[in-house]
Amino acid sequence: MFLKFIIFTTFCSFTYSLPDLARLIRKNGYPAETHTATTEDGYIVTMHRIPHGKNSTVSGSPVLLTHGLGASSADYVNSGPGKGLGYVLADAGYDVWMGNARGNSYSMKHVSLDPKKDAQQFYNFSWHEIGYYDFPAQIDHILNKTSQESLYYIGHSQGGTAYFVLTSQRTEYNKKIKLASLLASSGIMQHENIMLEFISYFIEPLETLGNSLRIYSLPYPELLRFFLSEFCMVQEDICFFVYNMIVGYDDSAQFNMTMLPGIFKTTPSAFPLKSLYHYGQLIKSGEFKQYDFGSEENMIQYGSEKPPVYDFANITAPTAFYYGKNDMIIGTKDIDTMSSLIPNLAGKFMVKWDKWNHMDFLYAIDVVELLYNDLINLMKKY
């Protein structure tokens, strides 16, 4: 029995270990590279690159793609050539760099900290540090390798939040961004779905509990990956229901269920919890501000009882917002507010599909026709 278990888990870890994305991309006939950059605070973050399209040999302008909370660069290649934004951009002539934020499954290294032994320190970050440290390291690495002065930026969900941090706090990076296209990005969170509002009341107790149990990140181990992939292969309906509960109910017209087991091989990625706690604070306060330690510690950290608010007025790079009507996580009115505060708004576009939800930006069946073509057309103007 025990031996069987060992054989089984060994099988799982071979079949369901985290896929090497560069290899997967090459298998689809595209060139691929893996790069790492070291941040000022010592995290070693990974990027996957598709330097050019299938039928080309030269690289065009670089574009950095960043992912949401609990996700990874796999978001942009999971749906394969012709659909995945990474492949679509490469075929449109761009040099595609897909980032991984610190603490996700592809970015688990640090120059001195061990994610297991030093978990409390290693996971002591939220999307603030991702925007403040990871993005500068990645952007500078890309600009150095390509000998360019600026690049395009595309962020999904948390990729938008951390972009606001970067461009409002390290304003010198605005000039390194030709155009930022933010897909379902969160910042000010006053009008999200009522369900999320409800959940936010449990986030603070969860933080206290997590810290007392010394749990700082939810891992995504092979066995779970195996279970979800196999389970969803035979129980599509249940998987689809759970998935919809989380991202916004779709009538399934835009969701290709056949893809779900494949998506589960990489997604969710490891899930660092402080980012979630920080989001909980945004929802409860309705303000887009730095991490709240409590008034006493705030005095030490920031010199004020309340954490500083991120200033949208500092974001001078051209920025475009794309959003969906049926997104549980992003409120339409919040997109209106944020876009009115950005000095150099490049556009605000609602995807023309009533049931468009948070994940449709990555996986919808008609995502190219409904979104990516317009997004690329706007990029060409900058």
Ligand SMILES: *[C@@H]1O[C@H](CO)[C@@H](O)[C@H](O)[C@H]1NC(C)=O
């Ligand atoms: C690449 O070239 C082949 C042969 O000319 C063509 O069939 C295919 O559509 C091209 N693919 C892309 C993505 O441009």
Ligand SMILES: *[C@@H]1O[C@H](CO)[C@@H](O)[C@H](O)[C@H]1NC(C)=O
């Ligand atoms: C976590 O980071 C804060 C600053 O953001 C620092 O004051 C604190 O000491 C750090 N805690 C640990 C355990 O590293």
Ligand SMILES: *[C@@H]1O[C@H](CO)[C@@H](O)[C@H](O)[C@H]1NC(C)=O
């Ligand atoms: C890239 O970085 C290296 C090492 O720091 C430096 O020598 C080189 O000049 C840089 N290249 C560009 C194009 O900035």
Ligand SMILES: *[C@@H]1O[C@H](CO)[C@@H](O)[C@H](O)[C@H]1NC(C)=O
């Ligand atoms: C952002 O803007 C505020 C005021 O609008 C300013 O005080 C602050 O210094 C700016 N931040 C940076 C990094 O320039």
Ligand SMILES: *[C@@H]1O[C@H](CO)[C@@H](O)[C@H](O)[C@H]1NC(C)=O
């Ligand atoms: C659904 O996904 C499967 C597997 O990736 C693919 O073969 C099929 O063409 C997709 N169907 C549609 C309608 O996109």
